[in-house]
Amino acid sequence: MAADSLRAELAHWLSRYDIRPSKRLGQTFMIDSSILNREVEAVAPKGRWVLEIGPGPGFLTERLAADAKNVIAVEKDGRFVAMLGERLGHLKNLEVVHADFLEWRPPALGIVASNLPYSIASPALFKLAGCYFDRGLLCLQSEFAQRLVARPGDRDRSRLSVMAQVAFEIELLDAVPRTAFWPVPAVDSQLVCLQPTGGQLSEWQSAVITALFQHPNQNARKALSHSPQLKLAKTTIEAVPHAQKRARTLTIDELLEISGALR
Numbered sequence: 098m099a100a101d102s103l104r105a106e107l108a109h110w111l112s113r114y115d116i117r118p119s120k121r122l123g124q125t126f127m128i129d130s131s132i133l134n135r136e137v138e139a140v141a142p143k144g145r146w147v148l149e150i151g152p153g154p155g156f157l158t159e160r161l162a163a164d165a166k167n168v169i170a171v172e173k174d175g176r177f178v179a180m181l182g183e184r185l186g187h188l189k190n191l192e193v194v195h196a197d198f199l200e201w202r203p204p205a206l207g208i209v210a211s212n213l214p215y216s217i218a219s220p221a222l223f224k225l226a227g228c229y230f231d232r233g234l235l236c237l238q239s240e241f242a243q244r245l246v247a248r249p250g251d252r253d254r255s256r257l258s259v260m261a262q263v264a265f266e267i268e269l270l271d272a273v274p275r276t277a278f279w280p281v282p283a284v285d286s287q288l289v290c291l292q293p294t295g296g297q298l299s300e301w302q303s304a305v306i307t308a309l310f311q312h313p314n315q316n317a318r319k320a321l322s323h324s325p326q327l328k329l330a331k332t333t334i335e336a337v338p339h340a341q342k343r344a345r346t347l348t349i350d351e352l353l354e355i356s357g358a359l360r
Contacts (some may be wrong), residue, residue, distance in 0.1 A: 103128040103156060104279050110154055110184065114175050118280055123216030124174070129238070129277035133157050134290075135208060138166065139270055139290060140234035145207035148230070149196045151214055151219065153179050161210060162188045169206070173197045199224060209233035209291075215241070215282070226264035226297055232292035233265075242269055242287040256310040258351060260303070266292040268353040303311045305356035315353060317355060320344050333359060350352035 107126055111117070118124035132188055133156055140147075142165040151168040152158040154177065157163040162168045162185070169262075171194045172178050179197045184189055194201070199220055209230045214220055215238050222245075225233065237245075241255075245261045246269060261267060270288035277282050298306065308324035309317060318340040320331060338358055339351045347355070 103130055105107050107156075107279060110180055112222045114176055114180050116180075121216075122174060123204065124153065124212035125214075125278040125280050127156060127277055128279050129273075130156075132273055132277050133160055133238075134233055135271060136212075136236065136288065137161060137289060140208055140210045140232065142208050142210070145209060145231075146205045148203055150209070150211035151217075152181060152193070152298040153177055153212075155185050157210065158191065159185055159188070159211060162191050162232040165208070166190065169194060169203075171196055171201055171203075183233075203228055205229035212237075213344065215284075215325045218302070222257070222261060222342055225291070226260060229237045230293060232293075234270075235289045235291065236273055237289050238288050239272065239285045239287045242289050249348050250346045252345075256303075256306050256311065258307055259310075260298060262349060263296045263298055264294060266294060268292075269320070279324055301360055302353060302356040305359055306352055309344040309347070309352070309355070314343055316341050317347065321359075327359070328335055329359060 107128055127275050136157060139158045142161050144166050147165040147168045149158055149168060149170045150167060152172050158168060158170050167190045169192050175195055177295050183192045193316055199217060201272040207230060209225065218237055244253045244255055244257055245267050245303065247258040249258060254325050270290055271287060273286035275285050304327060308327055309320045310322055312320035317337055320332055321334050321337065338354050
């Protein structure tokens with residue numbers, strides 16, 4: 098089905114349920130069938146349990162359900178929960194859950210797939226870092242996707258980069274033009290494949306890394322001295338390893354070494 102056809106179908110269902118996409122919820126919907134098919138191909142759901150975050154009208158949902166053993170689609174907006182019940186209620190391997198993914202406790206699953214609302218990309222990724230699944234496929238804002246893979250010294254290097262690279266093996270796949278969505282967003286997107294590593298930052302490691310990246314262009318010693326939350330003594334900060342390196346140039350091993358020394 099061509100993009101124009103999917104857009105017409107979307108318009109039909111939005112009109113039927115008197116829905117105007119919510120800017121607050123970041124609602125913009127994939128209407129490019131070639132990209133939807135590419136997402137299914139990349140995530141390979143055949144015979145697997147799949148979690149979809151924010152299915153909206155269900156264009157990706159029905160494609161996943163065609164191959165998956167079961168699909169659990171978690172939708173925050175009750176209007177789309179009702180729509181999914183009418184559109185896809187005949188699918189026996191689909192369960193639609195009316196819940197906010199950020200507050201919902203997911204079971205262990207094989208696959209995660211989502212055209213994730215930009216507004217929850219960061220908290221959703223942090224939550225996924227603590228979930229059990231085999232692989233994931235997310236469509237994310239291009240700039241956000243680049244931050245995930247930023248290396249030490251890159252301008253885009255951030256706390257998010259470190260957390261993501263500890264928790265996942267990350268592969269950037271196809272670029273997605275903004276015209277693949279309706280309403281058309283102001284930015285382009287990218288498909289991102291996630292393979293969980295089993296790694297996760299401790300609360301203390303996360304706190305130290307957060308403090309360092311609040312001042313990414315300062316050296317580690319100076320950045321840490323600006324963090325009242327950590328309550329570090331000056332003598333402790335003076336003895337920190339890699340003290341003269343700027344925060345955004347530190348490798349993951351160096352960041353963990355610093356947090357270990359401070360602990």
